[in-house]
Amino acid sequence: MNLKQLSELLGLSQTTISRALNGYPEVNAETRERVMKAASETGYRPSRAALRLATGKAGSLGLVMPVSEDRFSDIHFAEFQNGLAQECLAHDFHFVIIPAHPSKEEQAIRGLVHSGAVDAYYLAYLRQNDPRIAMAKSLSVPFIVHGRSLGLTEDYPYLDVDNEAAFASATEMLLNLGHRRFALLNGPQELDFAVRRQMGVERALKGAGLHLPKSATSNTVMTDEHGYRVMTDLLRQPQAPTAILCASTVLALGAVRAINDAGLVVGEDISVIAHDDDLPLLKPEHFRVPLTTTRSSLRDAGRRIAERLIADLATSPSGPPLQEIWQAELVVRASTGPAPNKR
Structure with a gap:
């Protein structure tokens, strides 16, 4: 079953079906339920290319991972990624990791965003007066910071432990x-x-x-x-x-x-x-x-970051950025x- 066949089966446009499957608010609840039921019964899964054409979304979250010869592999990083990946899987999102040398991390983030390969991303391993936050605020896609940055005004979305x-x-x-x-x-x-x-x-x-x-x-x-x-x-x-x-x-x-x-x-x-x-x-x-x-739990933090990013994509939130501080x-x-x- 492909998108065209599902469209003919339901008598709905391919765009409407894609938007219904991705939770867009302009599709009414009755139509969304009908599309979801048909997709489940026929085993239909949208291709990433079709999804991007129909909705303008890649269905992916992203991260630029600093990599160099003097950097150790980090068990903490892997545990956080596990939680984030589990949440992506639950919502049928892909998770894109782009490696980059630490000195070229900002350049890599801009490239990732401008490529259209991701709909949202997160920043990790925050430093004092971290310049990546100002850069992230200047770009066109949602982001969340895992941690905070001393020395900067806290006017950005984050999740951190106290x-x-x-x-x-x-x-x-x-x-x-x-x-x-x-x-x-x-x-x-x-x-x-x-x-x-x-x-x-x-x-x-x-x-x-x-x-x-x-x-x-x-x-x-x-x-x-x-x-x-x-x-x-x-x-x-x-x-x-x-x-x-x-x-x-x-x-x-x-x-x-x-x-x-x-x-x-x-x-x-x-x-x-x-x-x-x-x-x-x-x-x-x-x-x-x-x-x-x-x-x-780092895994819980990863899940929550993904949950928030996916929710932001569905609702386009307005108002001040959501900021969470967890108590250990x-x-x-x-x-x-x-x-x-x-x-």
Whole structure:
């Protein structure tokens, strides 16, 4: 069954059928229901070329993915993409990824939009004063930012986790357990989420009359290897920290390995809290000592980004941009306990 045959079967134009299948409001509910029923019974699925000709839409969401020799593959990125792809599949949307060198990312985004290959796209890995936002606002298709950008007026659509509040809460918990020597194993310093997580730690420590020494703060790619190296160096300090905050369970995996190698006990000698993106292959409850975390699902965030973009395409929203800030859940497990001198 092709579009022409379905058109002849129903006595409707091919344009009307395409618009009915894609939820356009000018098609009345009775006609839409009739078209949907016939499409289901005949097994009709519109071709992408026909869809684009009939509606002017590609039926695709897009992303430009920065790629270079010095960039690591990122399990966090893959988990977010999984959620987004699942939502695209549920709505019969394609998901287009265009690789580009980081120095040519803006050029690649413009090319992707002007090609007509996508109807909407999202921006990820936001930096402070990120120039991509102004560029995105100047283009003709909807976009959503995953994260925010410090230094810019928040007049753009976004979905973000309250990273500052999450790490302030985690730090306050450790302070209440009597800890006074802290360290932060953070993500790359140019990324907005890492900046906000450090702000949260520093805010809570300032409230207790403490500060976070520069020597106790690291900014690295979030891998097991980096977590191990940084933690090993911290344990060599004359006054080693007793409270460790990690920007990811992947960093925490390496940090815990270093603590174990030093003959120390997590939750007794050193307390550890990590941010948990709900990665299916790295569950914090499966650590040898179950890990206390601030939890917010990256897969759920991916689904929500796709859901919002697809909804924007169907309704053409007006008014101020929708902005969502999710609160992370503090999940207490055995990796946190009283400071050693408080036992």
